[in-house]
Amino acid sequence: MKKINYYLTLIFIILFFLFLSYAQGNFSDYTLRIFMLIPIYAIMAVSLNLINGITGIFSLGHAGFVLLGAYTSALLTLEPFQKEISYIIVPIQPWLLNLHANFLVATLAGGLVAAIFAFLIGWPTLKLSGDYLAIASLGFAEIARVLANNVISVTNGPLGLKGLPNYTNLYWSWGWLLVTLIAIISLIKSSYGRALIAIREDSIAAESMGINVFKHELMAFVFGAFFAGISGSLYAHWLTTIDPRITTFGPLLTFYVLIMVVLGGLGSITGSIIGAGVFALMFEYLRSLEEPFNFFGIRVPGIPGMRMLVISAIFIFIMIFWQKGIMGRAEFSWEKLLKLFGIKVKKQSLVDIYMKKEGETK
Template sequence: MMKMEKKLSARTNFILTVVFLIFMALLLYLADRYMDSYKLRVVRLIAIYGIMAVSLNLINGITGIFSLGHAGFILIGAYTASLLTLSPEQKAMSFIIEPIVPWLANAHTDFFTATVAGGVLAAVFAFLIGWPVLRLSGDYLAIASLGFAEVIRIIALNAISITNGPLGLKGIPEYSNIWWCYGWLFVTVLFMASLVNSSYGRALKAIREDRIAAEAMGINVFKHQLLSFVIGAFFAGVSGSLYAHWLTTIDPRTTTLGPMLTFYVLIMIVLGGLGSISGSLIGAALFAILFEWLRDLEEPFTFFGIHVPGIKGMRILVISAIFILVMIFWQRGIMGREELTWNNLYRWLFARRRGGEEK
């Protein structure tokens, strides 16, 4: 006899979601009010990393495109939004080597408009790059997209009258407060969840599983991949704007916004589970916390009475070791391709309770 699958009603799901959102808003309010500035910066960074991870997961995990150019889109969003939020006086003071181009000198707008503009410009570049690059596949696509990210960084270093070259941008307003960060994270997750659960999302998953079979079923593979690439780039640009206004400075010579950032985000989505939005958020939170908590390893410390000198880059080494262990022993990541939904939680709790009763 078949056992009926336990499932919550749509109304119950809606009520639980509303209660959860109210609870999260209360936690964010308490964090904003009572946390010290350092812990609050980490909490905001979790949301920014979350947007980066979810946007890359749409491309790599859900669509199956092996892209390594995400840092390029983040950099475009960061520069675009920063140049639009800096006042004309700040730009005049910052551009020392060469004066800023006239059409950017007096361009100034609010943070929301600047963030959307950063996302839109990143999406435009994704379309221009994706049109030729997405005709490749596998390793060739990965190398081409990685090359794009490096090209963007080199342009940022040399387009002095637009980006201020190697001097970067300083004095960027710290607009990325807890509400902006988590507000954009909510919009990103809501959009991605709606997309993945739509017919378009099912087509993306079909392409991921078997490109040839998907094409045989009438799915325009190139069109779907390109749109996925553009959407992921838009939210990467948004995260770049938030990241720049969290850092308050952009230096193209460092790895903060360089191609290495792509590998950081890749670690997040692999730890959480490729193809899982919930996993991306969990992976982003774990990475942000570990990245800050392990900072002490780069300073001199005492371990069981033994003095250990600080080793620069040690935290990256530890995180990389964890990543390798996950790849060897737990390839599916924390969530695999599963999502943390109310129905899944209910089934898990029901299964545990039923298992206890049977014992």
């Protein structure tokens, strides 16, 4: 079954990237932008799910790591002359002026900066738990946003950074999602991942079994922050402009990502991807509710913020009647999909595998 899973996954990835090649030349610009936003949100959701859903750390500081990744990569991809033109209020720091790198290096740098700050923040705050940890992590995200708004010689303050190269495309966004999935799924399936799940279920029991709870939680926190920084870089070069407004990198972004995670299923990587896709589509296509429209012949004026009201109402409905989310803690598997089509795959038992190896040695 492992070989079948491997080949089916490989075939799916090849076919999907062929589809991306077709979409690049045939879809409208608006559709392409939404199709690029889905994997960016998915990276944010999967990385937060590693922290909140897999490890059981109640963190609300994800927007801070996304912000760090966005600003780091933006400062590296902007040309020196663009930086000189952009920094009107206060000149840019001389050591930042000539820093320049390609998009790949800038994206990795954004992830590393987010991971370093996660280590520095996680070391003292992960000794807290529950609501105290949530408040501390939320405070970090708000401190990062306020600093971005006031350290003008580094971030350009409230003016933000504009004219970023439009590097984020279908291949970069979906490619980085693939890397994120491979890295996080490999971690979850390793002995470290099993330890993280044990910590989530009962940290006291896990510690009594010899698991270093603090060390594993810090590792998951740093690992998730790294990919949050990656998503920040992709998000910044998708927007092509960033600023420290509350609506862009404030607490709202953390709550958006949390909605994606809970909507898909807390603890399910597959659910995080589905939740991110559903949220991105709703967030964009419900934009029409904020413009005047006809409802059964009645002219309804556009109401600003109406789409978030609808999304919130849907979220409340799910929390009341579908508390585990779309996937719960379940994951997608080829075996389940094949069963839906009536195809049964014979599983080898441990005895069969042992007897086969014994026969080969003889």
